[in-house]
Amino acid sequence: DQQVKQNSPSLSVQEGRISILNCDYTNSMFDYFLWYKKYPAEGPTFLISISSIKDKNEDGRFTVFLNKSAKHLSLHIVPSQPGDSAVYFCAARGNAGNMLTFGGGTRLMVKP
């Protein structure tokens, strides 16, 4: 059973608008949540993270929101740019070995 799920396989938005990517998890023991961006033929790159004791973390155009009661997090990108077009993975960190559990990914397409 997947502990981390991204239910939307793809998302298309217009340049300049907001992109909202969602992620749900089941394990209440996760202590950190991370977002990664992946371009074709490259490895994933770290984008932003949030501790389980916080509900918001912001870094430039990227903001991650955490709703622990709903076991839900979201990544907001404002404003969206064509260069943001990529696959986005959410990940959750457990306690052992700094291991991450990844969601299935959401492909974001930002149209000019």
Add this chain to the structure above:
Amino acid sequence: DAGITQSPRHKVTETGTPVTLRCHQTENHRYMYWYRQDPGHGLRLIHYSYGVKDTDKGEVSDGYSVSRSKTEDFLLTLESATSSQTSVYFCAISVSGTTGSNEQFFGPGTRLTVL
């Protein structure tokens, strides 16, 4: 750039042959990981290492073995490759950052095709 390289970057092999993928890091990080990426599954952990000669299984370890005889190198071996092991393989290292999240940094990947 966390100084991670993977070799080979592409490989085509036949069912039943052994395959070894290499991950090399230049910054002496303790933790190293091997993942596979498949459509709809995201990245799944195969094995990880927390030091020289210290390794443990991940979520999808069947059919894979690993070795770490030096801090900088983490090898992934498919003893007898099967078509279900066709995938893109990523190596990662864990870095203790100021945020406390110990984010992982990934290599460029190896695309493996088993015919």
